[in-house]
Amino acid sequence: MAAVREAPIFGVVGAVLWACRRDLKLAAQSRAELAVVLLFFLLVASLFPLAVSPDPNLLRAIAAGIAWVAALLATLLGLPRLFAADWADGTLEQILLAPAPLPALVAGKVLAHWLATGLPLVALSPLAGLQFGLPADAIGVLVASLALGTPILSWLGAVTAALTLGARGGASLLALLVLPLAVPVLIFGAGSVEAQVAGLGAGAHLSLLGAGLILAWVFGPFAAALAVRIAHE
């Protein structure tokens, strides 16, 4: 809240950087919450060998799917904090009134959210890959697919998180809304690792994820800004 008034905001890039820096500062103050997201990711991934079977061949076959589902659920866990706190203390209203373009400010917030939760997940994913005995090249593809895919999840999540602001049962509703929308990302993300393991090469899947990433960054800011406006009517 405090940082809003003193900030000089110049143009689109300035607005993105300002909003990103502000949210990263806030994230740095609640490191425990971020650690929970990462622990949750590793915990979910560790549940599968216990629930399915410790058979290494089976685990290697389903490793990509497990890592992706765990990343999706962990992303979900961090989504409510994207707008909820700002909405509750009135900062979101100040952001709406700011002289900078709203899509740029929202883009900065989403960028910060990805840097604080998505990027650590990407960095942690080789650990999950090693746990399940993936070969090195497949781990590389897993990291690449998560690096391309998790920002798309952040954008889908940003739109729906803004839409559920003030709705009854917001957090659980958020899961119901985001998960069906995230299915294509999941399919191409997990599919890229499977294609690599099968010797087909992950290029096609990663290209599609990259295309999705570009689309998300082109349309995401406007959709999310509209969602924030709707939430604030």
Added chain:
Amino acid sequence: MTGSFLQFASPARFYPLAGRMIPWFGWASAVLAIAGLYVGFFVAPTDWQQGESYRIIFIHVPAAWMAMFIYLVMAFWCALSLVLNTRLSAMMAQALAPTGAMFAFVSLWTGAFWGRPTWGTYWVWDARLTSTLILLFLYLGFIALRAAIDDPRRADRATALLALVGVVNVPIIYFSVQWWNTLHQGATISMTAAPKMAATMLTAMLLMTFSAWFYSIAVALHRVRSVMIEREALTDWVGELRRAEGRQ
């Protein structure tokens, strides 16, 4: 022409028009369903490969088509409501969602009963099946989001944006799951190729499709009338309507 047509964008003018149209579409749907079921169950020949079980097609395929088509129509109304801020378009989208969800469910349900005798399983994680399941979840999310927001105008705009994000995803889901392409047969009916099925089968299926179409229109109009009365309960025209019906 356009002026006289656009007047029906006002709920007060559309309400009586919808009331007059419902019986027409309702009866047309019933007649077509009876004709379609008769042709489908008594006239159409037994399939040489699948025996009698293929007759589920006469409900399954129209339901699957309607589930996808209604989502597109709903998204169209949502786009109109976001861009033009018209009340009636949002109400139409709200009225269509439960029917679309119903058809998605019917197509999954009948598909399971068709799959058991022909594939030996109720469910496979096949492209078509999975995309229909996700479509059902998109409908349910749409309905749940509306139910969770108290202010109806905010709910209109929020659900409209959700439906539009969803409609971008529908073709992506459809094509992405085709990558696993497994058990479900390919399209039998095509606009460009000659029909690959007996003429009577095709006739029955088209009769049932139009029946499902008219049913959806009748039910959506009926539901949109209820939505109008509920949401405009305090306006003059609903008050007049209430007085007029009280007198009868």
